[in-house]
Amino acid sequence: MSTAWVSRYAHRAKNAGSSAIRELLKVTSKPDVISFAGGLPSADAFPVQRFQEACEKVLREQGAHALQYGTTEGYEPLRELIAANMARYGIKAHTENVMITSGSQQALDLIGKLFIARGDRVLVEAPTYLGALQAFTTYGAEYMSVPVDGDGMITEALEKPLRARPKFMYVLPNFQNPSGVTLSEGRRHQLLILADRYGIPIVEDDPYGQLRYEGEHLPPLVVIDRENLRRDNGYSIGNVIYLSTFSKTLAPGLRLGWIVAPPEVIAKLVQLKQAADLHTSTFIQYVGYEVARDGFLDRHVKAVRELYRERRDVMLAALAEFFPPEATWTRPHGGLFLWVTLPESCDSRILLQSALQEDVAFVPGDCFYATPGDGARRHMRLNFSSATPGQIREGVRRLSLALRRELVMA
Ligand SMILES: Cc1ncc(COP(=O)(O)O)c(C=O)c1O
Numbered sequence: 475m476s477t478a479w480v481s482r483y484a485h486r487a488k489n490a491g492s493s494a495i496r497e498l499l500k501v502t503s504k505p506d507v508i509s510f511a512g513g514l515p516s517a518d519a520f521p522v523q524r525f526q527e528a529c530e531k532v533l534r535e536q537g538a539h540a541l542q543y544g545t546t547e548g549y550e551p552l553r554e555l556i557a558a559n560m561a562r563y564g565i566k567a568h569t570e571n572v573m574i575t576s577g578s579q580q581a582l583d584l585i586g587k588l589f590i591a592r593g594d595r596v597l598v599e600a601p602t603y604l605g606a607l608q609a610f611t612t613y614g615a616e617y618m619s620v621p622v623d624g625d626g627m628i629t630e631a632l633e634k635p636l637r638a639r640p641k642f643m644y645v646l647p648n649f650q651n652p653s654g655v656t657l658s659e660g661r662r663h664q665l666l667i668l669a670d671r672y673g674i675p676i677v678e679d680d681p682y683g684q685l686r687y688e689g690e691h692l693p694p695l696v697v698i699d700r701e702n703l704r705r706d707n708g709y710s711i712g713n714v715i716y717l718s719t720f721s722k723t724l725a726p727g728l729r730l731g732w733i734v735a736p737p738e739v740i741a742k743l744v745q746l747k748q749a750a751d752l753h754t755s756t757f758i759q760y761v762g763y764e765v766a767r768d769g770f771l772d773r774h775v776k777a778v779r780e781l782y783r784e785r786r787d788v789m790l791a792a793l794a795e796f797f798p799p800e801a802t803w804t805r806p807h808g809g810l811f812l813w814v815t816l817p818e819s820c821d822s823r824i825l826l827q828s829a830l831q832e833d834v835a836f837v838p839g840d841c842f843y844a845t846p847g848d849g850a851r852r853h854m855r856l857n858f859s860s861a862t863p864g865q866i867r868e869g870v871r872r873l874s875l876a877l878r879r880e881l882v883m884a
Pocket of ligand 1: 605731
């Protein structure tokens with residue numbers, strides 16, 4: 475090991491650690507292991523042929539442009555398509571409100587870079603998306619957490635932390651990763667009222683919003699944002715920065731996401747993105763546009779919903795069949811995950827070791843807490859999108875064996 479380099483790591487790199495869980499979960503690549511651990515979309519959902527045709531068409535008709543450097547903001551027709559798509563959900567963004575990113579993960583990193591100075595506080599849900607914590611922690615974020623219940627973030631518990639003036643709130647309103655819960659409409663309004671009262675902006679991360687399997691679509695925070703009411707000039711974007719991605723609707727290997735923000739914020743993000751990677755792959759943006767256009771995205775999302783709804787239902791049925799009555803779980807209306815709460819005597823990290831002996835894996839709940847959470851270790855996140863229905867049933871059965879063994883020993 476080169477000590478000359480190791481002793482020179484910057485403070486931000488010292489904050490970034492590889493987790494013990496990641497080491498444990500390496501075994502999930504073994505063929506016999508059924509993994510509910512990753513957040514992977516199903517490979518069965520990838521529209522491979524459409525991609526193949528799109529690649530050929532782009533190279534045939536626009537090869538010279540598609541293989542050239544592009545603008546940092548992103549390929550204009552793709553930004554227009556995204557803006558038009560979001561308009562159907564009430565988000566009235568103009569093209570200049572939209573910047574393409576290399577996945578939403580890059581959006582989170584750029585937001586961290588733009589807003590977080592060392593020691594700044596960010597208000598997050600407990601639990602929340604681990605990748606956001608990784609991105610923000612690199613810039614020295616400290617956290618305040620507000621717990622989540624079956625209706626999403628408990629807005630009744632927000633005022634006290636808001637008085638401590640966090641830089642911003644990071645919120646996952648739809649089928650939250652990891653818990654699968656959705657912020658109720660009443661709480662969405664309450665959240666915006668409080669955000670406005672205390673002058674604290676919101677980053678709304680919405681990778682799963684289109685993957686709803688039941689119930690009515692709820693208005694995004696960026697739409698409810700009270701700034702909308704004040705401004706009628708077409709920029710519906712005020713105190714909320716909105717993020718989404720094609721990772722869960724088309725394919726995560728594309729690395730195509732986007733940020734919706736006021737133009738002045740986009741201008742700053744453009745400078746930071748320039749420093750990071752100049753722009754997201756031109757070729758991939760052309761291909762993504764070609765794939766999504768002419769209504770394909772909508773038709774495809776409908777098929778993906780069918781596929782995942784069935785898998786969710788298989789997992790719910792298997793949990794009801796095999797799990798002991800002391801365990802409870804969420805019933806997500808969309809997304810890729812559900813969240814199990816184990817009996818008080820159980821520790822999900824210990825359960826994971828035992829589950830791996832049964833060749834089944836999940837992520838223990840405490841990984842998703844920014845601050846030590848009450849009973850964090852009683853939870854586990856189960857992904858239902860990537861395994862087949864047969865594997866889901868068998869995996870839940872195996873998991874129940876490990877759980878019953880732990881319960882006997884507890
Ligand atoms: C809540 C949330 N935000 C962002 C991301 C990152 O997605 P992308 O593949 O677009 O980088 C994920 C991925 O799982 C996620 O669950």
